[in-house]
Amino acid sequence: MAGGFFDDLAFEAGLAARAIGDAAGNLIEPKIRLGVTGLSRAGKTVFITALVHALTAGGRFPVLTAMAEGRVAGAELAPQPDDQVPRFAYEAHLDAFLGADRHWPHSTRAIAELRLVIDYESKSGWRRGPKRLTLDLVDYPGEWLLDLPLLKQDYATWSRHTLAACRTPQRLKHATAFLQAAEAGAAGKADEIEAQRIAELFRQSLVAMRDDPTIIARLAPGHFLMQGEREGAPALTFAPLPVSGEIKSGTLAAMMARRYDAYRDHVVKPFFRDHFARLDRQIVLVDVLYALNAGPDAVADLRIALDDILGAFRTGADSFWTDWFRPKIDRVLFAATKADHLNSVSHDRLEAILRLIVERSMRRIGDSGARIDVIALASVRATREADVRDGSTVLPAIAGVPLKGEVIGDVVFDGIREAVIFPGDLPAKPELAIDSGFPKGSMQFVRFRPPLIEAQDRGFPLPHIRLDRALEFLIGDQLP
Template sequence: MSPLNSLFKTAQLALSDAHTALDNLTESAIDLTVPNIRLGVTGLARSGKTVFISALVHNLTAGGRLPLFDAAGTGRLAQAYLQPQPDDNVPRFNYEEHVETLIKDRLWPESTHQISELRLTLEYESATFFNRQLGGGKLHLDIVDYPGEWLLDLVLLKQDFRRFSEEAIKRAKARPNLSNDFLSTLARYQNNLHDEFSEDIARELASTFTEYLSRCREDENALSMLPPGRFLMPGDMKGTPALTFAPLDLGTIQTKPKANTLQAMMERRYEAYRKHVVRPFFKNHFAKLDRQIVLVDALTAINAGPEALQDLNQALCEIMGAFRPGKSSWLSSVLPRRIDRILFAATKADHLRREDHDHLEALLKQLVDQAMNRAKFSGAKVETLALASVRATRQATVHHEGIETPALLGTPLPEETISEMMFDGEEEAAIFPGDLPEDLKDLFSSQEDSNNSEDRSALKYVRFRPPKLERTAEGITLSLPHIRLDSAMEFLLGDKLA
């Protein structure tokens, strides 16, 4: 190639690059004219984060029934559609697969195990006459899904290894039926703290500690305070040194451990977890949120008993502390003061009779109020709500021997049981789940201490399959049914679409 042709080719490439850069700049400038809101969706295991996001997007894009979401209820919402998310380094929330699982398979999608994101664009007309004359509005809604267990790691940022160990072992000793293997392993290596580090010992301690945390999370226990959060949801960090540590019983030892001992390496890995896992999550993701919904599975905690509810209360205190650090707080260097609306939502309201929805919301409000007081919370607007992102049951009345009994009609999941009856996951059943007590304090006391032990023992909430979608006379399949999903949308988004 001649020098002249080479120069011409270089000029063409440079011009092409300039055009590409100009196009990207133009697209960015156009996009900057559209306001966006980043909505964080979190909750502890099995609280329904994936179902909430899927149902929200499905109802907005499919024209679902949302009378209490003002923009939709008044006909001002023109359309909603998915677009590429703004963060290319964050996994996309797999909306299409999750909706297919809900609608076609009538199964609940897999739980959240990592952070993910989705962008939904809403086009709407303003509620005011003046703004309507200026043309239609548009809003980008960036939904950020992340495990609530990661949020509980916030407490680790203010705990050194000694304090973390003390708190973790204290909790473990209070749960001997769940932690016996871990505590036994810990005792076996108590005299090895100052010996040369052994990777085999570290792995055994980390493994038994993780197994203990996993047992705590099972439905029959439903405990919530289980940091470090990545131990149960390691993702691509599984097996890394930052996740291969465990709390140690340091007793009265105050001297700094010698290098390369078991104690020194456990402390080092704990610090690596705080530095490379916890702090980046809060600075790179959590700190960028504008609004937040925290989903709470109170029913599973009620099923498990008073200890699970008390543990949930403590977890909510820690979660609440993450949202609004005070001006002089040590958190101010990690989290800016951005989130201005927080909704705590008790999920699975469809597992209760309609008359008990207010009691469920009252229970959540009681838990959140205590958390707010203990966390010295101020700043954001906070609401509570009982909802079902996807309503899996219908209210029904059973007639038996001249007696009418209110019940829930739905398809229990396979192997769900009540008394001696086990369900096959195919047939519908009418179930009376029991009533929440008028005095919610009874839920926090043992049956031996409660005056309403019979009512407590009658409470049993089974899990149901997603419903078959209804079809209109014209053959149109309706969107996923819900309970108060539109109320949640109105609180979180309504002011942005006014």
């Protein structure tokens, strides 16, 4: 265990004060903090934009009971509670969909927050009458959850784990230059320029691993590829080194160890204290199709990646964490995103594959008492159903406008014309998708442009698949 961690009384006191403040606020007006996470490009920004638009625009949302029963009077954006967190740029993201050139919102890669107040009519017994629910949406990178184990590991232990992970066959080719520098530098003296050089080589290996489609599991530190305003700070300028025994003062390893501690104190702990520990509900978005497309190694790696990030949700049984903070998340939804890349005949299959991938983690989170569900959804549906005829058989396909430059065989799409595409069928048995029985290339995916939304349709939810079902699970009980 990391020495001195529990000496951090001010830190724990801050956590307790925050929890009491949150609870007091809840007595006055019910409030739900919904965390939206997932690895980069999983679909967090699109999900929140579509959700906020659906609730504020009103209109049809049949599976969200309160809306289907006509009890939601309206929803509007309100000033967010935390001054130090960037606001989720809802209007800019929505403009991306509705603007003349219809594009997807840009990558965000940091935390952002948005507050929505929902006015509704309660029909339940003593609560009957007009009510208000405050919904705080917190968009944060799933990569940050990988940092939780660091709080339990000292620098030498973390270095050992991370160097071993860099040497696995999938990753070694991306880490060669860094590993050489780390071996050579381990015994050296503390030196700023050398520390920067090795840290930069380490960061470059993490970038190369992130950009390799077969590697989905990420290595901590989760903030290294999303440094934002802290770029260049010593707390983000370190790397693992092969150290054995006592770390002597004045060495490069001692310098790195001090920075590792600073990272834990100034980056990791505040995130878990100020954001994660305050969440009530959580949706974890997963791009299952991306992994299926990249082949069986990627699917196996996706399972590891999710196990890693989901560790943060199953801290309940471990006394180390319960002494420190008790996550109060009582519902977790796993969602396979971008289901509009498949015909509806495959949506349940996609759900079944994700269920199998997260099965182990789900059981452990379930032990802590949280309700869990799995869904396949498209926050914004860019395609419609279509059939293609292959001789006498009719194949369940999709039609949409592929993004400019997307390719199938020798066809290069122009971003203007619609195409009908048969992406292939997901296997009926989800086990097949996870082992090598479902080889790379079994499916053909292209990315589509966002759908065209006519002016008269802007007062309704954007086209979607099962977004209302996701919301019913996440907040339906809070609109009784």
